[in-house]
Amino acid sequence: MDHQVLTAALFLAVVALTLFITIRASRQTSGAADFYAGGRSFSGFQNGLAIGGDYMSAASFLGISGAIALAGYDGFLYSIGFLVAWLVALLLVAEMLRNSGRYTMADQLAYRMKQRPVRTAAATSTVVVSIFYLLAQMVGAGSLVVLLLGIDKENTLAVSAVIAGVGALMIVYVTVGGMKGTTWVQIVKAVLLMVGSALIVVLVLAKFDFNLSELLGAAANNSGKEGFLEPGLKYGIDLTHKLDFLSLGLALVLGTAGLPHILVRFYTVPTSRDARKSVLWAIGLIGVFYLFTLVLGFGAAALLNTGVGSDVASSEGNLASPLLAEAVGGGAGSTGGAILLALISAVAFATILAVVAGLTLTSSTSVAHDIYNSVIRKGQATEAEEIRVTRYAAAGLGIVAILLAIPARNLNIAFLVALAFAVAASANLPSIVYNMFWKRFNTRGATWSIYGGLISAITLVFFSPVVSGKTAVTPDGETISKALFPLGVDFHWFPLENPGLLSIPLGFFFGWLGTVTSKEPAAEERFTELEVRALTGAGAEQAVQH
Amino acid sequence: MTSDISPHDMAARHDPVYDELHASPEFAELKRRYRGFAFPATAAFLVWYLTYVVLSMWATDFMSTKVVGNINVALVLGLLQFATTFLLAWLYSGYSTKKLDPLARELDDRFVSLAGKASHGRSEH
Numbered sequence: 001m002d003h004q005v006l007t008a009a010l011f012l013a014v015v016a017l018t019l020f021i022t023i024r025a026s027r028q029t030s031g032a033a034d035f036y037a038g039g040r041s042f043s044g045f046q047n048g049l050a051i052g053g054d055y056m057s058a059a060s061f062l063g064i065s066g067a068i069a070l071a072g073y074d075g076f077l078y079s080i081g082f083l084v085a086w087l088v089a090l091l092l093v094a095e096m097l098r099n100s101g102r103y104t105m106a107d108q109l110a111y112r113m114k115q116r117p118v119r120t121a122a123a124t125s126t127v128v129v130s131i132f133y134l135l136a137q138m139v140g141a142g143s144l145v146v147l148l149l150g151i152d153k154e155n156t157l158a159v160s161a162v163i164a165g166v167g168a169l170m171i172v173y174v175t176v177g178g179m180k181g182t183t184w185v186q187i188v189k190a191v192l193l194m195v196g197s198a199l200i201v202v203l204v205l206a207k208f209d210f211n212l213s214e215l216l217g218a219a220a221n222n223s224g225k226e227g228f229l230e231p232g233l234k235y236g237i238d239l240t241h242k243l244d245f246l247s248l249g250l251a252l253v254l255g256t257a258g259l260p261h262i263l264v265r266f267y268t269v270p271t272s273r274d275a276r277k278s279v280l281w282a283i284g285l286i287g288v289f290y291l292f293t294l295v296l297g298f299g300a301a302a303l304l305n306t307g308v309g310s311d312v313a314s315s316e317g318n319l320a321s322p323l324l325a326e327a328v329g330g331g332a333g334s335t336g337g338a339i340l341l342a343l344i345s346a347v348a349f350a351t352i353l354a355v356v357a358g359l360t361l362t363s364s365t366s367v368a369h370d371i372y373n374s375v376i377r378k379g380q381a382t383e384a385e386e387i388r389v390t391r392y393a394a395a396g397l398g399i400v401a402i403l404l405a406i407p408a409r410n411l412n413i414a415f416l417v418a419l420a421f422a423v424a425a426s427a428n429l430p431s432i433v434y435n436m437f438w439k440r441f442n443t444r445g446a447t448w449s450i451y452g453g454l455i456s457a458i459t460l461v462f463f464s465p466v467v468s469g470k471t472a473v474t475p476d477g478e479t480i481s482k483a484l485f486p487l488g489v490d491f492h493w494f495p496l497e498n499p500g501l502l503s504i505p506l507g508f509f510f511g512w513l514g515t516v517t518s519k520e521p522a523a524e525e526r527f528t529e530l531e532v533r534a535l536t537g538a539g540a541e542q543a544v545q546h
Numbered sequence: 547m548t549s550d551i552s553p554h555d556m557a558a559r560h561d562p563v564y565d566e567l568h569a570s571p572e573f574a575e576l577k578r579r580y581r582g583f584a585f586p587a588t589a590a591f592l593v594w595y596l597t598y599v600v601l602s603m604w605a606t607d608f609m610s611t612k613v614v615g616n617i618n619v620a621l622v623l624g625l626l627q628f629a630t631t632f633l634l635a636w637l638y639s640g641y642s643t644k645k646l647d648p649l650a651r652e653l654d655d656r657f658v659s660l661a662g663k664a665s666h667g668r669s670e671h
Contacts, residue, residue: 073620077602080627084595091584115572213615217670220616230610231620232600242603253592276642283635287628529564535576536650538567538657 003338010346022177039544048281053186066317068297072228081252112526130363149520169401189354204299219301251500255421258428426453448514453507460499
């Protein structure tokens with residue numbers, strides 16, 4: 001059986017299923033709370049699944065298992081920060097945000113600050129983080145889908161069509177289904193992802209008699225790399241690489257709870273207690289999922305050729321999981337192999353769709369709710385007007401993302417995901433934490449911490465090796481650029497690829513500096529109100545009763 | 547279906563009921579209990595995670611020590627990061643249900659009776 005035909009059929013099935021869900025959800029959507037927050041009526045468990053669906057991107061599913069397949073232990077090390085990060089969300093952010101906000105990240109700041117400056121700042125940061133993340137996902141989607149369907153990646157028309165198709169689907173999910181549609185797409189994706197990877201994990205482990213040590217030994221042997229099971233293969237090369245990983249680790253741990261598309265998920269449940277439950281479920285799911293990637297990655301290293309020039313190595317690890325599925329299904333050319341390969345490819349496709357939909361909804365909501373209604377219309381826009389603007393914004397942002405992703409498809413932009421986490425940790429988290437816990441924090445502090453963190457992170461990355469100067473040598477001995485700019489352009493002076501080590505402290509510093517230099521009196525009454533509301537839920541937004 | 551406070555006049559309005567609740571001993575106790583768990587727990591897991599990262603980067607010999615079979619210290623510590631994350635989440639779940647939620651519900655009920663506003667924070671599903 002030809003696996004590419006089967007893959008294409010399953011892709012179409014995913015599209016049909018998600019569109020059906022979206023249309024169904026649109027029939028149950030009637031007002032702003034429905035459109036932006038799914039009526040606040042999802043259960044903690046449902047929202048936990050949706051958080052998993054929003055968070056476990058193709059970069060985690062294919063990227064982390066690929067990183068483990070190629071770099072062994074260091075790939076696993078990378079996944080841990082993504083999980084531990086959820087404790088910040090659980091302990092400091094989720095419940096309080098649910099109680100004090102409404103639709104966007106900015107709501108919580110606007111509670112005790114001057115509306116227009118803080119909403120403008122928070123919306124800017126939301127859109128910037130979302131666009132970075134979105135661009136990385138869409139370019140990744142383009143190259144992945146052509147890879148999985150076996151289209152020649154030099155075929156410009158086909159790759160562009162795939163990117164445009166993904167973009168068009170995401171616009172439809174958001175404009176038609178709103179938060180309800182998007183949430184259900186994410187729930188379905190999370191279930192597919194967990195079931196699909198569990199199946200491969202069991203098949204891999206069965207090959208090694210469910211003995212982890214044996215799997216690791218086989219992986220180390222087959223990889224042919226010295227120290228494959230020990231830290232250092234990827235990040236331990238020299239001091240710069242080590243500091244770079246520390247910087248990345250900080251951004252992952254502190255950035256997750258500042259990602260706008262994650263924050264808005266806490267508004268989709270009825271109470272802060274459900275927000276807590278959803279994070280608990282998410283921690284369970286995401287933790288188990290990263291344990292799966294451990295088996296998938298080492299399984300790929302043990303069972304596949306990952307040497308120089310292999311399919312796994314030349315796809316930078318992205319093909320490790322799909323090819324592993326084919327191998328445990330019976331190998332290339334077998335029916336079992338074809339079925340499992342197609343299945344895992346469809347899961348990866350669903351993964352991409354769910355993540356891009358969440359990002360688009362969040363950024364367009366912020367454009368409509370924070371910028372259009374609060375800043376431009378001074379809060380006078382009706383709900384219907386605001387939702388209409390959200391739909392336009394989603395279509396606009398989607399089209400911009402498609403138009404940017406098509407020319408960027410052959411550029412090295414994988415750093416954008418790490419940059420999104422760094423911006424979230426440097427710009428968003430300081431303002432959220434200060435706002436909740438520091439009485440004196442004020443408007444200038446909030447805007448300075450957001451702009452300060454945002455500009456620091458972006459400036460440092462602009463002058464880092466990922467934008468100019470990073471090179472690699474191909475198996476043929478040719479030197480190629482691994483940076484955004486082509487070979488020969490090199491204006492980098494910041495040595496690290498990840499800015500977090502510097503930009504996160506800068507974000508906190510600017511928040512402090514802005515606060516203490518401002519003459520604005522602290523809104524003490526409003527802080528009292530925020531504290532009571534955040535901790536008790538008194539006066540918090542209610543679920544929609546249908 | 548949503549609250550009657552429009553986002554734009556929020557910063558100007560203030561409900562005095564909140565001051566009353568804020569001044570109550572129950573709220574002071576709730577805040578003390580919440581911070582007494584959340585702050586040390588956050589500090590602890592951040593230190594533990596950073597220790598693990600620093601060991602992975604700068605103590606590779608120690609991390610490469612074999613424990614059993616092909617399983618080395620690095621892998622054990624990595625899996626322990628998973629275990630402690632699950633454990634802390636589970637501990638907070640129990641603590642918040644027992645120590646925080648009853649006080650929060652009581653204060654929310656008081657808010658509803660004093661302010662005469664419906665609040666969803668207290669209802670069950």
